[in-house]
Amino acid sequence: MNSVVCIAQVPDTETRIKIGGDGRRIDEAGVKYIVSPYDEYALEEAIRLKEKEGGDVTVLGFGPDRVQQALRESLARGATKAVHVKGESGDADSLGIAKVLAAALRTIPHDLVFFGKQGVGTDNSLVGPMVAELLGYPQINVVTHMETAAGKVTAHREIEGAEEVIEATTPAVITAQKGLNEPRYASLKGIMAAKKVTIDTKSIADLGLADSDVVNQRVTVVSLELPPEKSGGRKIDGGDPAAAAKEIVRYMKEEAKAL
Amino acid sequence: MPGVLVFCEVQDGKLKKASREALSIGRKLAEAAGGDLTAFASDESAADDAGRYGAKKLFVTGAGGYNPEMYTAAMQAAIAQTSPSIVLFGGTSNGRDLAPRLAARLDAGVASDVDRLEWAGSKLKARRPVYSGKAFATVEVSSVPAIATTRMNAFPAEESGGGAAEVVEVSAPAESKAKVVETKVTQSGELSIVEADIIVAGGRGLKEGANFSLIRDLAHAIGGAVGASRATVDAGWIDHQHQVGQTGRVVSPNLYIAAGVSGAIQHLAGMSSSKHIVAINKDPEAPIFRVADLGVVGDLFTILPALTEEVKRAKAH
Ligand SMILES: Cc1cc2nc3c(=O)[nH]c(=O)nc-3n(C[C@H](O)[C@H](O)[C@H](O)COP(=O)(O)OP(=O)(O)OC[C@H]3O[C@@H](n4cnc5c(N)ncnc54)[C@H](O)[C@@H]3O)c2cc1C
Numbered sequence: 001m002n003s004v005v006c007i008a009q010v011p012d013t014e015t016r017i018k019i020g021g022d023g024r025r026i027d028e029a030g031v032k033y034i035v036s037p038y039d040e041y042a043l044e045e046a047i048r049l050k051e052k053e054g055g056d057v058t059v060l061g062f063g064p065d066r067v068q069q070a071l072r073e074s075l076a077r078g079a080t081k082a083v084h085v086k087g088e089s090g091d092a093d094s095l096g097i098a099k100v101l102a103a104a105l106r107t108i109p110h111d112l113v114f115f116g117k118q119g120v121g122t123d124n125s126l127v128g129p130m131v132a133e134l135l136g137y138p139q140i141n142v143v144t145h146m147e148t149a150a151g152k153v154t155a156h157r158e159i160e161g162a163e164e165v166i167e168a169t170t171p172a173v174i175t176a177q178k179g180l181n182e183p184r185y186a187s188l189k190g191i192m193a194a195k196k197v198t199i200d201t202k203s204i205a206d207l208g209l210a211d212s213d214v215v216n217q218r219v220t221v222v223s224l225e226l227p228p229e230k231s232g233g234r235k236i237d238g239g240d241p242a243a244a245a246k247e248i249v250r251y252m253k254e255e256a257k258a259l
Numbered sequence: 260m261p262g263v264l265v266f267c268e269v270q271d272g273k274l275k276k277a278s279r280e281a282l283s284i285g286r287k288l289a290e291a292a293g294g295d296l297t298a299f300a301s302d303e304s305a306a307d308d309a310g311r312y313g314a315k316k317l318f319v320t321g322a323g324g325y326n327p328e329m330y331t332a333a334m335q336a337a338i339a340q341t342s343p344s345i346v347l348f349g350g351t352s353n354g355r356d357l358a359p360r361l362a363a364r365l366d367a368g369v370a371s372d373v374d375r376l377e378w379a380g381s382k383l384k385a386r387r388p389v390y391s392g393k394a395f396a397t398v399e400v401s402s403v404p405a406i407a408t409t410r411m412n413a414f415p416a417e418e419s420g421g422g423a424a425e426v427v428e429v430s431a432p433a434e435s436k437a438k439v440v441e442t443k444v445t446q447s448g449e450l451s452i453v454e455a456d457i458i459v460a461g462g463r464g465l466k467e468g469a470n471f472s473l474i475r476d477l478a479h480a481i482g483g484a485v486g487a488s489r490a491t492v493d494a495g496w497i498d499h500q501h502q503v504g505q506t507g508r509v510v511s512p513n514l515y516i517a518a519g520v521s522g523a524i525q526h527l528a529g530m531s532s533s534k535h536i537v538a539i540n541k542d543p544e545a546p547i548f549r550v551a552d553l554g555v556v557g558d559l560f561t562i563l564p565a566l567t568e569e570v571k572r573a574k575a576h
């Protein structure tokens with residue numbers, strides 16, 4: 001069983017977002033980058049499959065040079081190979097990214113392709129199903145549990161108020177949700193082993209794509225703004241619970257119109 | 260004929276709230292862009308409802324329940340008939356599953372989880388929260404069609420009083436590489452936090468899992484959903500479907516009541532766009548107070564029961 005895990009590198013969730021000089025992107029100065037949290041569940045699941053059934057776990061990332069760091073971290077956790085497609089992913093829309101990943105996937109043997117259910121930050125939840133369509137694969141999104149058997153995968157998909165159990169043929173696209181597993185930390189041995197792996201680095205052109213396939217094609221960000229600063233509202237003393245309850249109910253009725 | 264096509268979902272013989280919201284904004288966009296509002300659904304039981312929200316036509320597929328591969332083909336067939344300028348999906352699980360797949364099929368762009376939409380002459384202009392609501396991006400979708408998924412509660416559902424939509428059947432392939440083998444109901448009767456107008460959320464200040472009953476009692480009294488911080492989910496006090504925040508659900512209800520939640524940046528990211536926020540915390544310096552419209556400094560163990568009683572009393576009048 002060979003898996004590929006698509007890794008998005010995103011600003012740390014602690015980051016205080018500042019708008020960059022162009023007014024369309026964040027100011028990257030001082031931003032710490034991490035592997036997108038949902039991709040960690042995806043990676044862990046692929047590593048567990050490899051431990052059970054053998055095969056390779058290839059991590060695949062499209063983006064600038066810093067993406068190599070995310071790939072190294074993933075190798076240290078237990079991925080066996082890494083492919084870095086160099087390029088300004090920040091100028092690509094989701095379908096542009098999906099086209100790059102799909103082209104790279106055609107060069108890597110695989111039975112399953114894993115994604116996070118969303119890239120934390122962009123919060124799009126688009127790239128996984130787009131790749132599935134481009135490659136003609138079935139998709140199972142927002143997965144909290146999965147099992148594999150010869151030529152098929154069975155996975156639990158979270159929907160509103162219910163869970164669907166879906167059976168698909170492989171190759172297939174899986175997008176990981178929190179709850180799928182408990183991601184491990186990198187071991188010292190893993191970190192040492194990761195240093196020996198050469199990251200296979202390519203350009204978009206190496207994959208037979210032109211910038212015009214990828215960059216600013218269909219969706220463009222015209223501006224990025226911070227939400228209006230909340231100053232904090234009224235504060236009251238809750239020492240007298242009955243009085244506090246009355247004031248909250250008054251607020252709910254008269255201001256929130258929620259009762 | 261351009262116009263707007265809206266993917267709709269039916270539940271218990273009625274259109275889901277997310278679909279009604281998407282149809283309502285779709286109708287306004289169709290007026291601006293020119294052309295009719297049309298809808299797509301699994302079956303014709305949606306025809307009356309779709310018409311009430313202004314859809315002239317309802318495309319239906321004989322494919323049965325939701326399946327991304329089959330529905331992609333069926334939507335493609337509907338699009339071939341009307342060539343809409345815009346295709347909208349309510350932000351349900353299925354809407355967000357299908358929109359990207361269809362977009363890749365059509366080489367179209369998608370703005371996902373948008374809370375504002377406007378037709379800017381030949382382009383769809385959308386606003387969407389990014390970095391879990393820490394910023395807002397305005398994007399332009401220039402493909403034909405332009406696709407968007409709408410954020411729940413962001414667009415009011417408004418009927419336009421039209422008659423039943425004309426039903427047109429589109430074909431879908433009979434086979435797909437994936438099928439649903441079982442559906443397990445996980446929260447029967449419980450309102451999902453993404454759909455709720457009111458959310459009552461609990462944090463580690465509850466001290467132990469059993470005390471979530473204080474949150475549940477209040478939520479039931481108000482008719483709201485139960486939310487939770489990640490700390491309580493990680494502690495196993497409550498299922499992660501309830502988690503609000505950067506790695507949970509991003510919600511924007513009319514009213515959000517947080518009790519015993521400190522207001523970590525990742526939690527605030529998920530709820531600070533709520534229209535009205537009430538926070539109960541014993542620490543006057545808790546960061547949650549920075550976003551609260553009404554902050555109550557005090558002990559949740561005495562305030563929550565008093566509040567539940569007061570709500571019941573107010574409702575009884
Ligand atoms: C990558 C990443 C992603 C994350 N994603 C999320 C996310 O999606 N959602 C999320 O919520 N968190 C998330 N977190 C965790 C977040 O950083 C906080 O740890 C978490 O939100 C804290 O939960 P809490 O407010 O319940 O607990 P605490 O921070 O422990 O706060 C408990 C609060 O209860 C108050 N309290 C105690 N007793 C009482 C009482 N008797 N009456 C009234 N008040 C009382 C205390 O004053 C305190 O403010 C994430 C963290 C990381 C690193």
Ligand SMILES: Nc1ncnc2c1ncn2[C@@H]1O[C@H](COP(=O)(O)O)[C@@H](O)[C@H]1O
Pocket residue numbers: 005006007008009036038039060061062063089094097101114115116117118119120122123124125126127128
């Ligand atoms: N530049 C990228 N390189 C590799 N994988 C990516 C990239 N962008 C997104 N992904 C994958 O697609 C998932 C969904 O991202 P998004 O559609 O942006 O929410 C992420 O969790 C990653 O698994």
